[in-house]
Amino acid sequence: MKQDQPYEQHLQPYVVTTRRNRDHLNLQVDTDHSLEVLQIEDESNAEFCELLNRSNQDAFGGPQDMGMPLWVLLDCGVLPSGVVGFMLPQEHTPPEIIDKLDVDEDYDGPVPVSEYCGCPTVEDDCISGFSLHSQLVGHGIATRTKALAMVIYGARSQIGVTQFYNPAIRVHVRFGAMEVLTHRPAVHTHPEDSFVYRVELPARKTLVNMANGSDVFGDSTLPEGVGWEFDPDNEMQQGRLSRHLQDGGRVWLIPPGWRATEEGCELHMVLE
Ligand SMILES: CC(C)(COP(=O)(O)OP(=O)(O)OC[C@H]1O[C@@H](n2cnc3c(N)ncnc32)[C@H](O)[C@@H]1OP(=O)(O)O)[C@@H](O)C(=O)NCCC(=O)NCCS
Known part of the structure; x- marks a missing residue:
């Protein structure tokens, strides 16, 4: 169901995680664009995480409602597994998103446009998903984001x-x-x-197709x-x-x- 949007070819998948988690995540995903791994130990990724957090706050009604504090993003999203989504280079990000997220003039890095957070549970291969949002509503980005996250987590x-x-x-x-x-x-x-x-969840191959936007639905009975x-x-x-x-x-x-x-x-x- 991939739709032609001006930004479509520039969407790049990312995962925000830790150096140690890299060995436990499935980072060899056959996505259309290579997966960018952003480690939190690298301080140059801090601004991206701030934007990610602002985007989440915007989508979930702010800190008084269900917007997550930055420490929750770290403790529950990044440390147990990773935060997964799509991002755009600034020059291809719709201006209204740049404005909404209050992107600093000095920042020239990518802008997150979707996010999924899931952490492992006591049950093998079962993920507790606690956040999904997309700033590019109605183009299948949330579906692709969730599918990509499930592949990277190896969730069943x-x-x-x-x-x-x-x-x-x-x-x-x-x-x-x-x-x-x-x-x-x-x-x-x-x-x-x-x-x-x-x-x-559907088979891994179907999830990869969903992450790439070529499949919209899984194959479960x-x-x-x-x-x-x-x-x-x-x-x-x-x-x-x-x-x-x-x-x-x-x-x-x-x-x-x-x-x-x-x-x-x-x-x-x-x-x-
Ligand atoms: C809900 C949300 C994640 C959808 O993101 P998205 O990128 O538009 O999702 P997709 O394009 O992958 O799929 C969206 C499907 O839901 C429908 N949809 C999305 N927003 C909708 C809305 N406000 N009203 C009606 N339908 C809507 C789309 O039409 C599409 O359905 P269809 O193709 O079968 O007709 C996004 O609107 C969002 O971030 N919301 C705020 C945060 C939130 O509530 N997250 C969910 C937590 S459980």
Whole structure:
């Protein structure tokens, strides 16, 4: 689904990580452009990380909402694995992004335009993804970013939290059916709007194709069950979802996963 954008040919994948982590990440990825490894020990990468953090703050509503502090980027994103995304040379970065990120006049390095953060879990090959954002919305960049991150981490499954109202569900569900594990987790900044999910990821080759933009969807089989168009504004339906899970039933979101409606949105689910 790669679309012709003026910046398309200049998008370069990056990973921000540590010198020690290099040996544990899958850095030999057959991407269209070579992967740039930015080590935090190299102080010349500090400005890039500042921009990355500003971009994340912008995407997640700032420090009072879900924007992550710089120390979280380091402690939870960089140190356990790496922060993965795409960047552009400044001369090919849309001016509105340069303005929005308040890029310093003295800085002439690349500008991050997307980011994924995931850290390893106690379960082998399972990643806890805790941040995804894209400044170039609607061109498949978030999908490519998440796919690239999964390849670099060597992940086979992924857990995460998202909100019923977040169109990012359309991105996550491309990687496979999203099983709802926890409905409205009490421990969250927005508990009423959120759910915890898990995805079994496509084969590495498919993920590489998705990272390059040549594949849009993974190749997982869809779960069987009763289809349900779920309206998160409907408390009866929220209650039904909650009870179904409490009774040991399983629920998945399946493609396209999320759709805007006149009143709000609906989620495409299957109940076992
Ligand atoms: C959500 C987000 C990551 C999408 O990034 P993106 O680069 O546009 O994503 P992609 O192009 O890979 O895929 C986007 C899909 O979602 C749809 N989409 C993205 N934003 C949308 C919006 N605001 N409303 C409706 N649909 C939207 C796109 O149309 C596309 O679907 P389709 O091709 O099946 O029609 C981006 O808008 C963002 O950074 N949001 C703020 C941070 C955030 O909420 N992150 C998610 C945390 S779980």
